[in-house]
Amino acid sequence: MKVTEILRLVWLNLSANKSKVILTSTGIIVGAATIMLVIAIGTGGKEEVAEQFKNLNAGAIDISYEYQGNSGRPGGGSGMPGGGGGMPGGAFGGSGGFSFGGGMFMMDQSQSNSERITLSESDMEDLETFVPGIARTTMSFSTTSAVDGGELESSTSYTIAGVLSNYAGISNLEMALGDFLTDENNTYKEKVCVLGSNVAKTVFGSVYDAYDGTVYIDNRPYQVSGIISEMGTVASGISPDDAIYIPYNTGVKYLSSTGVSPTITVIAENVNEVETIIANIEQVLAESYPNAEFTISDAGSKMEAASKSNDTLTMLLICMAVIVFIVGGLGIMNVLFVSVKERTNEIGILKAIGCCKRDILAEFLMEASCISLVGAILGVMLALGITPALEYFGMRVELSVSGAVLSLIFGVLTGTIFGFYPAYQASSLIPVAALNHE
Numbered sequence: 001m002k003v004t005e006i007l008r009l010v011w012l013n014l015s016a017n018k019s020k021v022i023l024t025s026t027g028i029i030v031g032a033a034t035i036m037l038v039i040a041i042g043t044g045g046k047e048e049v050a051e052q053f054k055n056l057n058a059g060a061i062d063i064s065y066e067y068q069g070n071s072g073r074p075g076g077g078s079g080m081p082g083g084g085g086g087m088p089g090g091a092f093g094g095s096g097g098f099s100f101g102g103g104m105f106m107m108d109q110s111q112s113n114s115e116r117i118t119l120s121e122s123d124m125e126d127l128e129t130f131v132p133g134i135a136r137t138t139m140s141f142s143t144t145s146a147v148d149g150g151e152l153e154s155s156t157s158y159t160i161a162g163v164l165s166n167y168a169g170i171s172n173l174e175m176a177l178g179d180f181l182t183d184e185n186n187t188y189k190e191k192v193c194v195l196g197s198n199v200a201k202t203v204f205g206s207v208y209d210a211y212d213g214t215v216y217i218d219n220r221p222y223q224v225s226g227i228i229s230e231m232g233t234v235a236s237g238i239s240p241d242d243a244i245y246i247p248y249n250t251g252v253k254y255l256s257s258t259g260v261s262p263t264i265t266v267i268a269e270n271v272n273e274v275e276t277i278i279a280n281i282e283q284v285l286a287e288s289y290p291n292a293e294f295t296i297s298d299a300g301s302k303m304e305a306a307s308k309s310n311d312t313l314t315m316l317l318i319c320m321a322v323i324v325f326i327v328g329g330l331g332i333m334n335v336l337f338v339s340v341k342e343r344t345n346e347i348g349i350l351k352a353i354g355c356c357k358r359d360i361l362a363e364f365l366m367e368a369s370c371i372s373l374v375g376a377i378l379g380v381m382l383a384l385g386i387t388p389a390l391e392y393f394g395m396r397v398e399l400s401v402s403g404a405v406l407s408l409i410f411g412v413l414t415g416t417i418f419g420f421y422p423a424y425q426a427s428s429l430i431p432v433a434a435l436n437h438e
Contacts (some may be wrong), residue, residue, distance in 0.1 A: 006359060010366045013339075024335045025375025027328020028414060032379025032407040034321035037386065038314060039403035044396035045310035059135070059268035060170070060299040061278060063127075063285070064261065065117045065292065117292055119262050126288065127266055131280045135269040138164050140248065141260040147244065149215040150203035158199060159243045160217060162251025162260070168228075170267060173240055177211045178226025185225075186247040191254075193222040194245040197230040215244070220254060222246065274298045325410060328375065329418030332368055336422035340364070344429065351431040364423030365416060372415020376408045383407070 014021050124137050140163040146155040167173075168180040176197065185192050193215065195203070200210035213224045231240040252260060266281070268274050278296050285294055340347070347360060383404075387397050 006363050006366065009363055010370060013367060014370055020335065021371050021374060024332055025328070025371050025378065027324060027331045028372045028375025028411045029379040029382060031321055031325035031328050031414065032376040032411045033382040033386065034317065034324055035410050036380055036383040036399070036403045036407040037390075037397070038317040038321055039406065040383070040387070040397045040399045041317065041390075041395065042310070042314035043398040043400065045313065046307070047398060048396045059271040059274060061266050061268060061274060061281065062263050062295075062297050062299075063119065063266070063281060064263040064295050065119060066261070066295060117289055118260065119264050123285070123288065124264050126284055127264065127281060130284050131266070131277060133269050133273050133277050134266045136166065136170055136267040137264065138166050138170050139262050139264045140164065140167055141251065141256070141262040142243070143251070143255055143260070145218045145255055147203070147215055147217055148219075150210070150213060151205050152203055156202075160251065160255060161243050161245050162248040162255070163245050164248050167245070170265060171240070173231065174229040176207055176227045176229040178224070180226055181245060181247050186249050189250045189253050190247060191220060191222045191250060192225045192247065193217070194226045194228060195224055196228050196239070196241040196243045198241040199244055200227045217244065217246070218255060325414045328372075329414045332371055332415050333418040333422055336364060336368055336419050337425075339367075340422055340426040343426075347426055347429050348431050351429070357427040361423050361427035364426050365419055368415045368419020368423065369412050372411045373408070375415075376411025379411065380404045380407050
């Protein structure tokens with residue numbers, strides 16, 4: 001039998017049972033949609049992780065101290081990558097830990113008093129001197145303060161970050177306009193600032209209007225010396241887009257009358273030696289602050305943990321898609337078994353007029369493949385329809401042509417594999433027995 005004749009028979013059988021074809025392909029529809037969405041969600045997750053950590057150095061290690069007084073309430077501001085000056089205290093209280101691979105290893109040590117420990121510039125210098133493998137260091141602190149000026153009709157709270165001049169280089173911040181803070185700004189405690197992209201647009205209307213403008217932070221005027229390019233969210237929870245950067249010493253003088261909780265950030269020369277450097281940092285800090293508990297975390301572990309979480313989610317979705325495909329394939333197999341039973345006489349007639357075993361096998365395999373192809377196409381369309389709903393709920397979905405093609409391939413393969421045995425059974429029928437079947 002010619003291929004065109006086989007295709008014509010397949011078309012006649014499928015077109016005569018449209019509703020059965022749609023119902024049979026339901027499993028394939030769901031499976032194909034799942035495969036396409038798995039790829040889209042996985043890709044979106046990877047891009048989200050990359051964007052989230054794009055301004056963090058993989059070798060960055062943050063050291064901070066959480067102060068707790070007798071009441072157990074934390075004191076000071078929240079830290080950012082980098083830490084600040086102050087007076088070393090001999091005091092202990094609170095809790096800290098070390099972050100490895102996204103997890104927190106807690107060190108529980110009793111505290112003898114409740115004085116405040118403030119990491120200082122001398123601590124940063126100690127780390128540079130006594131810890132091998134450190135390329136660069138910086139420190140910073142962050143707090144929240146009322147901001148006014150520009151087009152703002154009333155004061156608005158923003159994150160204010162006190163940083164050193166090398167903070168931009170360590171955090172991979174890029175300037176859209178103007179310059180970042182300088183050593184002179186910090187030395188002379190000048191009231192200058194650098195705005196995040198969103199802050200500049202909100203306060204002044206545009207990046208260009210913000211440059212060289214004036215904002216009032218805690219009722220003091222600060223001249224805008226530069227605006228940072230749009231960067232995205234960082235893992236520390238502080239977005240450069242929504243922050244205002246001022247010289248570290250300026251912030252200590254004007255914004256931190258109750259003291260600061262600075263963070264020291266060190267950059268490892270070799271990212272493979274981060275754990276060794278963390279251990280050495282612990283030893284150096286233990287010399288200066290016996291029994292104190294510091295929080296030490298590295299950006300590389302955070303990135304790795306986020307990537308592993310995304311990979312785990314993707315793997316779970318793939319397993320779900322495989323299960324759905326198997327269920328869909330079993331549905332096709334069941335329907336083809338019934339179809340073979342119903343069309344036994346037809347198979348007998350085809351064999352009687354000269355159709356060979358191969359022709360019958362090809363016909364039923366093509367039917368199974370066509371049913372699964374229809375299901376795969378509908379599944380891709382379903383995925384396209386579901387995508388806006390997923391994005392509405394905050395999930396990042398990156399659809400791709402390769403994902404759609406892979407869904408179609410998986411769908412057709414599923415139908416072909418599960419349809420083979422019923423097709424083989426149909427092709428193996430004895431003509432006389434098939435013709436006499438009732």
